[in-house]
Amino acid sequence: MNAPLTPVTVIGLGNLGRALALALVERGHPTTVWNRSPAKADPLVAKGARRVGTVAEAVAASPLVIVCVLDYDAARAALTPSAGALAGRALVNITSGTPEPVRAMADWAAEQGADYLDGAVYAVPQTIGTPEAFVLYSGSRAAFDAHHPTLDAVLGAGTFTGEDPALASVHDMAVLGGMYGMFAGFFHGITLAGTEGIPAADITRPMVRWLVQAAQALPEFAGDIDSGDYATDTSTIDINRWGLDAILTAGRARGVDDRLLAPLLGLFERQAAEGHGSASLARAYESFAPGARRAG
Template identity: 60%
Template sequence: MTPTTPHTVPVTVLGLGNLGQALVGVLLAQGHPTTVWNRSAHRAGPLVARGATAAATPAEAAAAGGLVVVAVLDHDAAREVLAGAGGALAGRTVVNLTTGGPEAARDLAALVTGQGAAYVDGAVYAVPQTVGTPDAFVLYSGDAAAYDAHRPVLDLFGEGTFVGDAPDLAAVHDTALLSGMYGMFAGFFQAVALADAEGIGAPAVTSALVRWLGAAADALPQFAQEIDRRAYATTTSNLRMNAVGLRDILAATEARGLPTDLLAPLLRLFEEQVAAGHAEASLSRTVESLRVPR
């Protein structure tokens, strides 16, 4: 595979939603010859005005680029588009930035490699406005040689990290990271609902919450070390203390007529660990009620 430089690689982008348009904007700003395709062809108009070339079909678009980037709605759409590109993918590198689970990544990898192309899966951590800025980062997995060959281009989208040769590893990381994100959102929604019940506006409670969550997040690297070592001794915030605290929070929530659906399952995990004799252990030991037994 011939090494590439950021200004010599023809790039194809399949999909012109918010992410796809942001990716194309970065490529055009860096002087790339960029071919685009989208099911709704009119979305290509503004990009063509900036220098992109519109293709009529996925196959035509794929044939124009040595690097083919896919950013569509979901796995089903990605599969349909890549199947439509067919033999035009041969000899190219496909980088799939469509959000999907590990099973989807394995399926798409099989489809792409079956057409004679290299497959790289990616998980983008950026809103469209931050693509191509230092705030964006992307995790990649799959064909390491293809990733290395095209890294000068891929790094234009955001700081890239290669997490392994298996095509589904970026999606595994993505599933884990987004699980943490949605858990944070769940706590936020519960917090503002509880404050609202007492007439406290969401902005007021959020200001303090953001500060507190930042401090709480500082504990996570230590928790991670405890979890990997399965060493849960602590002299600070143990499971008994947290079970009592969360029980009080849920009681106050119920007293205000609010549902406890978001946090009650966490209390059950705390109580399970306490009942198993781990009351004095670190809060991080809660993961033992979730992880696959070894």
């Protein structure tokens, strides 16, 4: 006979919270839900979830409590009235936040006797629980070890990044920073193409194809940065400095704002001026974060 599945509580039924709660219900977990606007739970209740009227009831219902609300202030406001019910429970917070509020939340949860785990989810609601989704966790190793099979099944494959509860948030800020840098190049690129009448969809197809290939260079660049060895015979500072300067020159001639990419050219130019034009493109990092501590 199969062991009964872990009861789980979901606090917060925005797009991500609803998708998570639905995945739990569909996999057979006894699922308790709470949301500030109770009507959001109606479709979940129709499928078998249990709606409760207070957060305290929700916390008391399950050994695993997942919080998915707007921010850490909202999470703390929702949980504070139920503080007495948190002892002995695993509290998994997948709310987005910066490291300082994460550490404050973890300290508060520990004071209540809860095992706190912070999570950064890389998924849209439609990919929750699929192989495309993944999650980075930090905080209580005990909570991760006890519950990651459940979390992996309903959220996505999880990786434990360390016992400092803020580590998942730091990872998240870094990963999303890379994403927004990509978006900056995308917006500049489609604007430049548009000045010649090329539709955004037409330029996006080859852009995506090339970006997928270009991303394969990132692990090599990361190795250069961690080792401090920037010798290369391929993608040098000078090659990329000339290329980016040409892109910005063409854009300015067509009235395209260069503010998204000009700072990157500034890093390349600073490195070239210091005599590093033949070094790996990754050496631009040294101008961006001089003296930064490297891992290892």
